[in-house]
Amino acid sequence: MQKVSRTDWDAAATRLLEDVYAFAVTGPRTHPDWQNDALAVLNRTAYDPRGWLTLDPDKAAEAEKSHGASFPFLTLSRGSLAERLFPITPETAARLLVTMTYEWGPIGREEDAQDRFDDAWTVLQRYGDNLECYSNITAARTSSSPDLTAGVTGWLPLTEYDGDFGIVVVSSAEVGVFWSFNPI
Numbered sequence: 128m129q130k131v132s133r134t135d136w137d138a139a140a141t142r143l144l145e146d147v148y149a150f151a152v153t154g155p156r157t158h159p160d161w162q163n164d165a166l167a168v169l170n171r172t173a174y175d176p177r178g179w180l181t182l183d184p185d186k187a188a189e190a191e192k193s194h195g196a197s198f199p200f201l202t203l204s205r206g207s208l209a210e211r212l213f214p215i216t217p218e219t220a221a222r223l224l225v226t227m228t229y230e231w232g233p234i235g236r237e238e239d240a241q242d243r244f245d246d247a248w249t250v251l252q253r254y255g256d257n258l259e260c261y262s263n264i265t266a267a268r269t270s271s272s273p274d275l276t277a278g279v280t281g282w283l284p285l286t287e288y289d290g291d292f293g294i295v296v297v298s299s300a301e302v303g304v305f306w307s308f309n310p311i
Contacts, residue, residue, distance in 0.1 A: 131252040137180040139249035144182050144305070147227055150293070151182040153253070153303040162205040164302040165295050169200045169285070176301060199286040199308060211283040212295060213267035220260035220294045221247040222275050227307040231292070232278040254298040261295045
């Protein structure tokens with residue numbers, strides 16, 4: 128993968144996720160076990176080491192103040208996080224990022240679909256060539272490259288909401304968390 132600039136990454140993340148209820152935050156990789164770093168991002172105790180864009184609609188919300196800093200995420204242990212996240216390919220991670228913009232359903236054939244995939248790959252480029260990706264979608268329990276033709280049809284919740292899915296992207300230096308919520 129090519130290196131990506133802050134400007135390109137910020138623009139791609141914004142185009143992909145600004146119009147949906149989503150969380151997109153990266154923190155530093157400080158532990159050999161990436162799950163500790165992912166939990167720090169979910170609990171809002173880690174901050175982007177590069178100072179790049181974060182999307183966190185609940186950070187300053189009244190809900191966070193009344194429910195705690197990790198809202199809407201559940202209070203998870205490293206073990207419970209490991210039980211809910213399954214390895215996926217970078218290609219699946221890119222597809223899931225795009226699926227977030229299609230309200231979790233099938234990706235349409237609109238002419239902007241390719242632009243969304245290009246943005247998803249720009250987002251993933253930040254994490255380099257040796258990235259690992261994980262998701263809570265149930266289809267990933269049996270395949271790291273599940274068929275997502277019908278969109279996301281099942282998940283193991285990480286939040287207080289009826290529906291949520293996302294990806295965790297891990298590199299040797301950073302851990303990115305991209306999550307989509309259905310608060311209904």
